[in-house]
Amino acid sequence: MDHVQIAEKVDEAAVFAWLKTYISNVLGMDQASIKGSDGLDSLGLDSALTTALAMDLETWLGVEIPLAILFEAETLDNIAAGVAREAERQHVTAG
Amino acid sequence: MLNRGDQIAHQMFQEVQLPGQPRQKVIDSPHLHKMQRMHFFLFDVLPILGTACAIVLLFFHPITSLDLTLFLVFWALSGLGISIGYHRLFTHRSFKASAPVRAALGIFGSMAGQGGVISWTAMHRRHHELGDQEGDLHSPNLHGSGLKGKLKGFVHAHFTWMVAHPYPNVVHYAPDLLKDRVMIWVNRHYYTWIVLGLLIPTAIGGLVSQSWMGALTGFLWGGMVRMFVVEQGIFALNSLCHLIGRRRFVTDDQSTNISWLAPFIFGESWHHNHHAFPGSASFGLAWYRIDPGYWVIRLLALFGQAWDIKVPTKEQIERREIRSA
Ligand SMILES: [Zn+2]
Numbered sequence: 001m002d003h004v005q006i007a008e009k010v011d012e013a014a015v016f017a018w019l020k021t022y023i024s025n026v027l028g029m030d031q032a033s034i035k036g037s038d039g040l041d042s043l044g045l046d047s048a049l050t051t052a053l054a055m056d057l058e059t060w061l062g063v064e065i066p067l068a069i070l071f072e073a074e075t076l077d078n079i080a081a082g083v084a085r086e087a088e089r090q091h092v093t094a095g
Numbered sequence: 096m097l098n099r100g101d102q103i104a105h106q107m108f109q110e111v112q113l114p115g116q117p118r119q120k121v122i123d124s125p126h127l128h129k130m131q132r133m134h135f136f137l138f139d140v141l142p143i144l145g146t147a148c149a150i151v152l153l154f155f156h157p158i159t160s161l162d163l164t165l166f167l168v169f170w171a172l173s174g175l176g177i178s179i180g181y182h183r184l185f186t187h188r189s190f191k192a193s194a195p196v197r198a199a200l201g202i203f204g205s206m207a208g209q210g211g212v213i214s215w216t217a218m219h220r221r222h223h224e225l226g227d228q229e230g231d232l233h234s235p236n237l238h239g240s241g242l243k244g245k246l247k248g249f250v251h252a253h254f255t256w257m258v259a260h261p262y263p264n265v266v267h268y269a270p271d272l273l274k275d276r277v278m279i280w281v282n283r284h285y286y287t288w289i290v291l292g293l294l295i296p297t298a299i300g301g302l303v304s305q306s307w308m309g310a311l312t313g314f315l316w317g318g319m320v321r322m323f324v325v326e327q328g329i330f331a332l333n334s335l336c337h338l339i340g341r342r343r344f345v346t347d348d349q350s351t352n353i354s355w356l357a358p359f360i361f362g363e364s365w366h367h368n369h370h371a372f373p374g375s376a377s378f379g380l381a382w383y384r385i386d387p388g389y390w391v392i393r394l395l396a397l398f399g400q401a402w403d404i405k406v407p408t409k410e411q412i413e414r415r416e417i418r419s420a
C-alpha cells in the first residue's frame with residue numbers, strides 16, 4: 001500500500017481520499033466506483049473489516065478514533081467528516 | 096528460528112504494510128468486547144445449557160435413531176468445515192479448492208458458531224505467529240507456574256478468553272481472504288449460516304417424526320449438542336494441546352500431540368505436528384495416524400475438487416525431529 005503517507009494535517013477531503021484508496025486496495029475494487037454516499041456495509045465491509053480500517057486509520061492519523069464514528073455513520077462522507085473533526089479536536093487538545 | 100511454513104506465514108503477514116509507523120495489529124475496544132460477550136453467551140454458553148437439557152430429557156424420552164443421525168451428520172459437517180475449511184484451507188492454505196467447495200466449507204464451518212471465517216483466520220494466524228508468547232490470544236502457558244498457574248491457564252485457553260479479547264486487524268492477517276469474493280460473501284452471512292445450522296435439523300426432526308417432540312430433539316441433538324461437542328474439541332486444541340501430550344519436533348511454542356483425541360476432532364489433535372508443519376494439509380504426517388480431515392481432503396482430490404495438496408517429505412520431517420544428545 002504505497003499510497004499511504006503519514007498525515008500532517010488532514011481535512012475531510014484527505015480522509016475521504018484515504019478511505020477510497022484503502023477500501024479499493026483491500027477489497028480489490030475500482031476506486032472510481034466508490035462514492036461519498038456509499039455506506040461501509042453496502043461496500044462490503046463488515047465489523048471485522050471496519051475494525052481493521054479503524055486500526056489503520058489510527059496509524060495513519062496518529063490519533064485514536066472511537067469505533068462508534070465508523071460503526072454509526074451512514075455514509076463515507078459522514079465518516080470523513082467525523083474523523084476529520086476528531087483528528088482536529090485531538091490535535092488542538094494535544095498542541 | 097523460523098521453519099519454512101512459518102516463513103511463508105511470516106511473509107504473508109508482512110505483505111500489506113504501511114510505511115512509517117508500525118501497523119496496529121490488534122485492538123481492544125469496549126464496542127467489540129460487547130459484541131464478543133454477546134457472541135460468547137449465544138454460541139458458547141447456550142450450547143452447554145442445550146446439552147444439559149438434552150441429557151435431562153433422556154430420562155423421559157429415549158433418544159431416537161433420527162436424533163443420533165442428525166447429531167452425527169451435523170457434527171461431521173460443521174466439524175469438517177472448521178478443520179478442513181477454516182483451518183487447513185483458509186488459515187494455512189495447505190491445498191487449493193474450487194469455489195463451490197470453498198463456499199461449502201466456509202458455510203459448514205460457520206455453522207459451528209466459532210466466528211466468521213475472516214475473524215477466525217486472522218485470530219488463528221496470530222496464534223501461530225506468537226504461539227505461547229505474550230499476545231497469543233489463547234495460550235494456557237502465560238498464567239504463572241505451578242499447578243495453580245496451569246489450571247488458570249487451562250480455563251482461560253479453553254473457554255474464558257472468548258468473553259472479551261483483543262481483536263486482530265484482518266487486513267493485516269487475512270489480506271488474501273479479503274480478495275476472495277466467495278469468502279467475503281460467506282463471511283457476510285455468518286449469522287444466517289448459524290441459524291440454518293440450527294433450523295435444518297429442527298425441521299428434519301419435526302418432519303420425519305411428524306411431531307413437535309421430534310423437532311425439539313432434532314434441535315437439541317442436531318443443533319445444540321453437536322455445537323457443544325465440536326466446540327469442546329476445538330477448545331481442547333487451545334488448552335490441552337498446549338499443556339499435556341507428546342512433543343516430537345523443535346518448535347518455538349509449547350504445542351503437543353494427543354493421539355487419543357484425534358478420532359473425535361477430525362485429526363486436529365496432532366496439533367504439535369501442525370505447529371511444526373503449519374503448511375501441511377496432513378496433521379498426522381503418516382498414513383497410520385488417524386487424521387479424518389486429511390482423508391476427506393484426499394477424497395475431494397479424487398473428485399477433482401481439491402488440488403496442490405501440500406505435505407512435507409520424509410526427509411523434511413526427519414530434519415525437524417528433536418535429537419536426544
Ligand atoms: Zn496451537
Ligand SMILES: [Zn+2]
Binds near residue numbers: 182187373
Ligand atoms: Zn493452525
